[in-house]
Amino acid sequence: MPATRQRLYINIDHVATLRQARRGSEPDPLEAARVCENAGADGITAHLREDRRHIQDSDVRGLRKVIKTYFNLELACVPEMLAIAIAAKPEQVTLVPERREEVTTEGGLDLVRDPARIREAVERLRAAGIRTALFIDPSVEAVERSAEIGCDAVELHTGRYSHAPAESARLDEIRHAAERGAGLGLAIHAGHGLSIENVRPVSATREIEELNIGHSIVSRAVFIGLHAAVAEMKEAMCAARMFDVAPPPP
Numbered sequence: 230m231p232a233t234r235q236r237l238y239i240n241i242d243h244v245a246t247l248r249q250a251r252r253g254s255e256p257d258p259l260e261a262a263r264v265c266e267n268a269g270a271d272g273i274t275a276h277l278r279e280d281r282r283h284i285q286d287s288d289v290r291g292l293r294k295v296i297k298t299y300f301n302l303e304l305a306c307v308p309e310m311l312a313i314a315i316a317a318k319p320e321q322v323t324l325v326p327e328r329r330e331e332v333t334t335e336g337g338l339d340l341v342r343d344p345a346r347i348r349e350a351v352e353r354l355r356a357a358g359i360r361t362a363l364f365i366d367p368s369v370e371a372v373e374r375s376a377e378i379g380c381d382a383v384e385l386h387t388g389r390y391s392h393a394p395a396e397s398a399r400l401d402e403i404r405h406a407a408e409r410g411a412g413l414g415l416a417i418h419a420g421h422g423l424s425i426e427n428v429r430p431v432s433a434t435r436e437i438e439e440l441n442i443g444h445s446i447v448s449r450a451v452f453i454g455l456h457a458a459v460a461e462m463k464e465a466m467c468a469a470r471m472f473d474v475a476p477p478p479p
Protein backbone atom coordinates (compact mmCIF):
# COMPACT_ATOMS: atom_id res chain seq x y z
CA MET A 230 0.00 0.00 0.00
CA PRO A 231 1.58 3.34 -0.97
CA ALA A 232 2.38 5.79 1.81
CA THR A 233 -0.17 8.55 2.23
CA ARG A 234 1.81 10.74 4.57
CA GLN A 235 5.43 11.67 4.19
CA ARG A 236 7.83 12.19 7.06
CA LEU A 237 10.44 14.92 7.14
CA TYR A 238 13.63 14.13 9.04
CA ILE A 239 16.12 16.94 9.44
CA ASN A 240 19.80 16.17 9.08
CA ILE A 241 21.53 18.29 11.72
CA ASP A 242 25.14 17.44 10.76
CA HIS A 243 25.43 20.87 9.24
CA VAL A 244 24.83 22.52 12.60
CA ALA A 245 27.68 20.44 14.03
CA THR A 246 29.88 21.43 11.07
CA LEU A 247 29.48 25.08 12.07
CA ARG A 248 30.28 24.27 15.69
CA GLN A 249 33.39 22.31 14.69
CA ALA A 250 34.68 25.35 12.77
CA ARG A 251 35.63 26.74 16.19
CA ARG A 252 35.68 23.45 18.10
CA GLY A 253 33.44 25.12 20.67
CA SER A 254 29.95 24.45 21.93
CA GLU A 255 27.77 26.50 19.60
CA PRO A 256 25.61 26.13 17.67
CA ASP A 257 24.46 23.10 19.63
CA PRO A 258 23.03 20.25 17.50
CA LEU A 259 20.89 19.11 20.43
CA GLU A 260 19.21 22.51 20.60
CA ALA A 261 18.78 22.36 16.81
CA ALA A 262 17.03 19.00 17.18
CA ARG A 263 14.59 20.52 19.68
CA VAL A 264 13.82 23.48 17.39
CA CYS A 265 13.29 21.16 14.40
CA GLU A 266 10.90 18.97 16.37
CA ASN A 267 8.97 22.01 17.58
CA ALA A 268 8.71 23.20 13.98
CA GLY A 269 7.10 19.94 12.86
CA ALA A 270 10.00 17.65 11.93
CA ASP A 271 9.01 14.02 12.23
CA GLY A 272 12.51 12.90 13.09
CA ILE A 273 16.16 13.87 13.40
CA THR A 274 18.98 12.45 11.31
CA ALA A 275 22.67 12.57 12.20
CA HIS A 276 25.66 11.04 10.44
CA LEU A 277 28.56 9.89 12.61
CA ARG A 278 31.50 9.89 10.25
CA GLU A 279 34.63 7.89 10.92
CA ASP A 280 36.75 11.07 10.92
CA ARG A 281 34.25 12.80 13.30
CA ARG A 282 34.29 15.87 11.09
CA HIS A 283 30.94 17.11 12.41
CA ILE A 284 28.83 14.90 14.70
CA GLN A 285 30.77 13.61 17.73
CA ASP A 286 30.16 10.47 19.81
CA SER A 287 28.88 12.65 22.66
CA ASP A 288 26.32 14.19 20.25
CA VAL A 289 24.96 10.73 19.49
CA ARG A 290 24.49 10.01 23.19
CA GLY A 291 22.97 13.46 23.77
CA LEU A 292 20.65 13.23 20.81
CA ARG A 293 19.38 9.87 22.01
CA LYS A 294 18.32 11.61 25.24
CA VAL A 295 16.69 14.72 23.76
CA ILE A 296 15.00 13.44 20.60
CA LYS A 297 11.29 12.95 21.25
CA THR A 298 10.27 12.01 17.72
CA TYR A 299 12.51 9.52 15.90
CA PHE A 300 16.28 9.18 15.70
CA ASN A 301 17.79 8.11 12.38
CA LEU A 302 21.52 7.50 12.76
CA GLU A 303 23.54 7.30 9.56
CA LEU A 304 26.81 5.42 9.60
CA ALA A 305 29.20 3.29 7.62
CA CYS A 306 28.93 -0.48 7.70
CA VAL A 307 32.07 -1.09 9.82
CA PRO A 308 32.41 -2.80 13.21
CA GLU A 309 33.22 0.39 15.18
CA MET A 310 30.13 2.19 13.91
CA LEU A 311 27.81 -0.76 14.35
CA ALA A 312 28.90 -1.10 17.98
CA ILE A 313 28.14 2.60 18.57
CA ALA A 314 24.72 2.25 16.97
CA ILE A 315 23.81 -0.81 18.99
CA ALA A 316 24.84 0.96 22.22
CA ALA A 317 22.97 4.18 21.31
CA LYS A 318 19.79 2.43 20.17
CA PRO A 319 18.40 4.94 17.66
CA GLU A 320 15.05 3.94 16.21
CA GLN A 321 16.64 3.60 12.78
CA VAL A 322 20.09 3.18 11.27
CA THR A 323 20.75 4.13 7.67
CA LEU A 324 23.88 2.42 6.39
CA VAL A 325 25.86 4.69 4.10
CA PRO A 326 29.10 4.28 2.15
CA GLU A 327 32.00 6.26 3.48
CA ARG A 328 35.09 7.48 1.79
CA ARG A 329 36.94 9.82 4.08
CA GLU A 330 38.11 12.13 1.32
CA GLU A 331 34.66 12.91 -0.02
CA VAL A 332 32.98 16.20 0.95
CA THR A 333 29.60 14.51 1.33
CA THR A 334 28.13 11.08 0.60
CA GLU A 335 28.56 11.02 -3.15
CA GLY A 336 27.06 7.68 -4.12
CA GLY A 337 24.99 4.83 -2.77
CA LEU A 338 26.24 1.70 -0.99
CA ASP A 339 28.12 -0.86 -3.05
CA LEU A 340 25.76 -3.83 -2.85
CA VAL A 341 27.74 -6.00 -5.27
CA ARG A 342 31.19 -6.28 -3.69
CA ASP A 343 30.28 -7.65 -0.28
CA PRO A 344 26.54 -8.10 0.28
CA ALA A 345 27.19 -10.62 3.08
CA ARG A 346 28.78 -7.90 5.21
CA ILE A 347 25.75 -5.65 4.78
CA ARG A 348 23.34 -8.52 5.43
CA GLU A 349 25.16 -9.36 8.64
CA ALA A 350 25.01 -5.72 9.78
CA VAL A 351 21.27 -5.57 9.02
CA GLU A 352 20.72 -8.72 11.05
CA ARG A 353 22.75 -7.43 14.02
CA LEU A 354 20.90 -4.12 14.03
CA ARG A 355 17.54 -5.83 13.73
CA ALA A 356 18.41 -8.15 16.63
CA ALA A 357 19.05 -4.98 18.66
CA GLY A 358 15.56 -3.71 17.78
CA ILE A 359 16.77 -1.11 15.26
CA ARG A 360 15.00 -0.52 11.93
CA THR A 361 17.43 -0.61 9.00
CA ALA A 362 17.70 1.40 5.80
CA LEU A 363 20.32 1.23 3.04
CA PHE A 364 21.37 4.42 1.25
CA ILE A 365 21.49 3.36 -2.41
CA ASP A 366 21.66 4.74 -5.91
CA PRO A 367 18.18 5.19 -7.39
CA SER A 368 18.16 2.16 -9.65
CA VAL A 369 15.87 -0.84 -9.96
CA GLU A 370 18.91 -3.11 -9.67
CA ALA A 371 20.08 -1.56 -6.38
CA VAL A 372 16.56 -1.80 -4.97
CA GLU A 373 16.33 -5.48 -5.93
CA ARG A 374 19.69 -6.23 -4.32
CA SER A 375 18.59 -4.40 -1.16
CA ALA A 376 15.45 -6.50 -0.97
CA GLU A 377 17.60 -9.64 -1.21
CA ILE A 378 19.74 -8.36 1.66
CA GLY A 379 16.61 -8.06 3.77
CA CYS A 380 16.65 -4.46 5.06
CA ASP A 381 13.44 -2.70 6.12
CA ALA A 382 13.89 0.35 3.89
CA VAL A 383 16.02 1.94 1.20
CA GLU A 384 16.95 5.60 1.01
CA LEU A 385 17.23 6.62 -2.62
CA HIS A 386 20.16 8.97 -3.27
CA THR A 387 18.67 12.09 -4.86
CA GLY A 388 22.03 13.79 -5.49
CA ARG A 389 22.03 13.30 -9.25
CA TYR A 390 18.47 14.60 -9.49
CA SER A 391 19.36 17.60 -7.32
CA HIS A 392 22.18 18.56 -9.65
CA ALA A 393 19.89 18.44 -12.71
CA PRO A 394 16.25 18.65 -11.57
CA ALA A 395 15.08 19.67 -15.04
CA GLU A 396 16.35 16.42 -16.60
CA SER A 397 13.34 14.12 -16.61
CA ALA A 398 15.55 11.00 -16.69
CA ARG A 399 16.86 11.81 -13.21
CA LEU A 400 13.38 11.96 -11.76
CA ASP A 401 12.27 8.91 -13.72
CA GLU A 402 15.02 6.77 -12.20
CA ILE A 403 13.87 7.78 -8.70
CA ARG A 404 10.24 7.01 -9.54
CA HIS A 405 11.02 3.63 -11.10
CA ALA A 406 13.25 2.62 -8.19
CA ALA A 407 10.60 3.75 -5.68
CA GLU A 408 7.87 1.80 -7.45
CA ARG A 409 9.94 -1.37 -7.69
CA GLY A 410 11.06 -1.10 -4.05
CA ALA A 411 7.53 -0.64 -2.76
CA GLY A 412 6.46 -3.60 -4.89
CA LEU A 413 9.11 -5.69 -3.15
CA GLY A 414 7.78 -4.65 0.25
CA LEU A 415 10.51 -2.14 1.10
CA ALA A 416 9.78 1.21 2.73
CA ILE A 417 11.10 3.98 0.49
CA HIS A 418 13.04 6.98 1.76
CA ALA A 419 14.92 9.62 -0.22
CA GLY A 420 17.45 12.32 0.38
CA HIS A 421 20.53 14.30 -0.57
CA GLY A 422 20.64 17.75 -2.09
CA LEU A 423 16.90 18.35 -1.72
CA SER A 424 15.83 21.96 -1.31
CA ILE A 425 12.71 24.09 -1.27
CA GLU A 426 13.25 24.63 -5.02
CA ASN A 427 13.58 20.99 -6.09
CA VAL A 428 11.71 18.98 -3.44
CA ARG A 429 8.23 18.94 -4.94
CA PRO A 430 8.49 16.22 -7.63
CA VAL A 431 10.35 13.92 -5.24
CA SER A 432 7.88 14.60 -2.46
CA ALA A 433 5.02 13.93 -4.86
CA THR A 434 6.33 10.44 -5.60
CA ARG A 435 3.67 8.43 -3.85
CA GLU A 436 5.84 5.54 -2.64
CA ILE A 437 8.36 7.79 -0.88
CA GLU A 438 7.42 7.93 2.78
CA GLU A 439 10.42 9.75 4.28
CA LEU A 440 12.71 12.58 3.20
CA ASN A 441 16.04 13.33 4.86
CA ILE A 442 17.06 16.93 4.29
CA GLY A 443 19.88 18.90 5.88
CA HIS A 444 22.09 21.31 4.01
CA SER A 445 19.44 23.42 2.30
CA ILE A 446 17.39 23.78 5.50
CA VAL A 447 20.35 24.79 7.65
CA SER A 448 21.41 27.20 4.88
CA ARG A 449 17.92 28.76 4.78
CA ALA A 450 18.02 28.97 8.56
CA VAL A 451 20.87 31.47 8.36
CA PHE A 452 18.41 33.93 6.79
CA ILE A 453 14.96 33.00 8.09
CA GLY A 454 15.69 30.95 11.22
CA LEU A 455 15.63 27.18 11.72
CA HIS A 456 12.01 26.96 12.86
CA ALA A 457 10.79 28.81 9.77
CA ALA A 458 13.05 26.82 7.43
CA VAL A 459 11.70 23.50 8.71
CA ALA A 460 8.08 24.72 8.61
CA GLU A 461 8.54 25.99 5.06
CA MET A 462 9.84 22.60 3.88
CA LYS A 463 7.01 20.78 5.62
CA GLU A 464 4.53 23.06 3.89
CA ALA A 465 6.10 22.43 0.47
CA MET A 466 5.88 18.68 1.07
CA CYS A 467 2.22 18.88 2.13
CA ALA A 468 1.41 20.90 -0.99
CA ALA A 469 3.19 18.34 -3.19
CA ARG A 470 1.16 15.49 -1.71
CA MET A 471 -2.27 17.09 -1.88
CA PHE A 472 -3.42 14.13 -3.98
CA ASP A 473 -3.29 12.00 -0.84
CA VAL A 474 -5.44 14.34 1.17
CA ALA A 475 -8.06 15.02 -1.51
CA PRO A 476 -8.18 12.52 -4.37
CA PRO A 477 -9.25 14.02 -7.70
CA PRO A 478 -13.00 13.85 -8.46
CA PRO A 479 -14.02 10.72 -10.39
Ligand code: PXP
Pocket residue numbers: 240242276303323325333334364384419420421422423441442443444445
Ligand atom coordinates in the same frame (compact mmCIF):
# COMPACT_ATOMS: atom_id res chain seq x y z
N1 PXP B 1 20.69 11.21 3.47
C1 PXP B 1 21.97 10.74 3.58
C2 PXP B 1 22.17 9.27 3.67
C3 PXP B 1 23.06 11.62 3.65
O1 PXP B 1 24.31 11.14 3.77
C4 PXP B 1 22.80 13.02 3.61
C5 PXP B 1 23.94 13.97 3.71
O2 PXP B 1 24.49 13.94 4.97
C6 PXP B 1 21.46 13.45 3.52
C7 PXP B 1 20.44 12.52 3.43
C8 PXP B 1 21.09 14.89 3.52
O3 PXP B 1 21.64 15.54 2.43
P1 PXP B 1 21.60 17.13 2.37
O4 PXP B 1 22.40 17.61 3.53
O5 PXP B 1 22.22 17.43 1.04
O6 PXP B 1 20.17 17.54 2.49
